[in-house]
Amino acid sequence: MIEFKNIEKAFGKNEVLQGIDLRFTQTGRISAVLGPNGSGKTTLIKSLLGMVLPDEGSIEVNGQPIRREWAYRNQIDYLPQIARFPENLRVAELLRMIKDIRGGASRDEELINRFGLQPFLDKRLGTLSGGTKQKVNLTLALMYDSPIVILDEPTSGLDPVAMIQLKELIRQEKAHGKMVLITTHIMSFVEEMADEIVFLLDGKIYFRGSVAEIKTQHQAEGLEEAIAGILKGQLSATARTVAEPKSALQSIMSHLQTA
Amino acid sequence: MLKILKYSTYDLLRSRWAYLYLAFFLLFSGGLLFLSGDVSKVVISLMNVILILCPLIATMFGVMYYYNSREFTELLLAQPIRRRTIFLGQYLGLAISLSVSLVLGIGIPFIAYGILRGPEIWNFFTLISNGVLLTFIFSGLAFLIGLKNENKIRGFGMAIVLWLFFAVVYDGLFLLSLILFKEYPLEGFSLAATVLNPIDLSRIMILLKLDISALMGYTGAVFQKFLGTALGMGLSLLTLALWTGLPVWAIQQVAKRKDF
DSSP, X not given: OEEEEEEEEEETTEEXXXXXXXXXXXXXXXXXXXOSTTSSHHHHHHHHTTSSOOSEXXXXXXXXXXXXXXXXXXXXXXEOSSOOOOTTSBHHHHHHHHHHHHOSOOOHHHHHHHHTOGGGTTSBGGGSOHHHHHHHHHXXXXXXXXXXXXXXXXXXXXXXXXXXXXXXXXXXXXHTTOEEEEEOSOHHHXXXXXXXXXXXXXXXXXXXXXXXXXXXXXXXXXXXXXXXXXXXXXXXXXXXXXXXXXXXHHHHHHHXXXX | OHHXXXXXXXXHHHSHHHHHHHHHHHHHHHHHHHHXXXXXXXXXXXXXXXXXXXXXXXXXXXXXXXXXXXXXXXXHXXXXXXXXXXXXXXXXXXXXXXXXXXXXXXXXXHHHHTGGGSTTHHHHHHXXXXXXXXXXXXXXXXXXXXXXOSOHHHHHHHHHHHHHIIIIIHHHHHHHHHHHTTTSOOHHHHHHHHHTOXXXXXXXXXXXXXXXXXXXXXXXXXXXXXXXXXXXXXXXXXXXXXXHHHHHHXXXXXXXXXXO
């Protein structure tokens, strides 16, 4: 179980998270965390991993507060958004190293086969293409078979074949009773995979529910339209509340950029 | 932590810099020893090189290593490992591999020369241990600069300023204030000023050990006169230990509160 209690986080003047209360209790379920760029998705996920320290509130994993703790991360498989690795290491070395440091069982062989990484095992990470890096990233993240799986933009750079394999893998994780959290901008991926959606906007939870619910609520055919509807609604609301035409224009521009 | 230490040392030993550093010391101390043949003189020449070079290399290499291993650090932060362990492991990996280069680079020529049988062994030992201490101090400070500054350019700038300050500017200011306030009793001031700079402190330690008053600057004379050899050495050691410990403590404090 994961519980966020009133999480607030600001980077300087930029208030990224403004009081997030969120609970994930059900296992065998895929939750998608959505929101425009800069809405705080990655910050939320990083605070769950203890990489970002919230200014306010607390986070609990399986009933234990995580502040200053580290052992709970044994329960979590985490895929970072941007695959950044030590460039001069070879793929096999990196895998061996993380296995050595973290210890315990691992299913890296299975994942290497699944993503067809064998020909790259002896290559240096700096020389790999974006998609191949992402496959290494996925292997590294998922090889521990932990009960909680967090994937930050798992689809970035993947070709259709790898995409299908990834979907299959995620479904498999779900079937094994894992709790899966995904952030992505690919709405078709969400529609296909997610059991529920958490929509973040300006550091708050704007909507939580199933894909069907968000669609009926916004009278949209597809998820993409529903999300676009929310963002546009937000845009006109901002425009209405701003009295001065000049700053209204500015705020519309900034929303267009983020959306 | 040992595993992190192992991998950061391994990573550093793979880069050519560590070998270049080793080769430099091998050539330099070997050359000096076999050309002059006077161990005392060689120790003094090496002292001047070590006092400038060890801090410089440790600072520059330290920030470079910190920024280069940022990706790896982020990878480790998501693993079930204590934060403290990650940063201490990396810092120790850096300081230890630089120290190994230094100790081997100076040690091998001296041992080949037969220092182990000679009476100069303690002078040699003082020299090496000061070099190692300076390496630890300045790599710690460099790590701290890296942690505090996300911006690489600013980090590098600060590292250069740090080294320049302790190696060059500090002594200039020190001398200037001695000249400006020469009418006043300055013993206490110069003692304090020396203790506050680890490079000056190391210099005093080596000079006190070598017992060569002719080569002593003003600071050395003050130390010699007021503290005598045993007490002076004790105080110097204590302050150097503080200089080594404080950055490590600060690294932990900063790392504990940092967002990644």
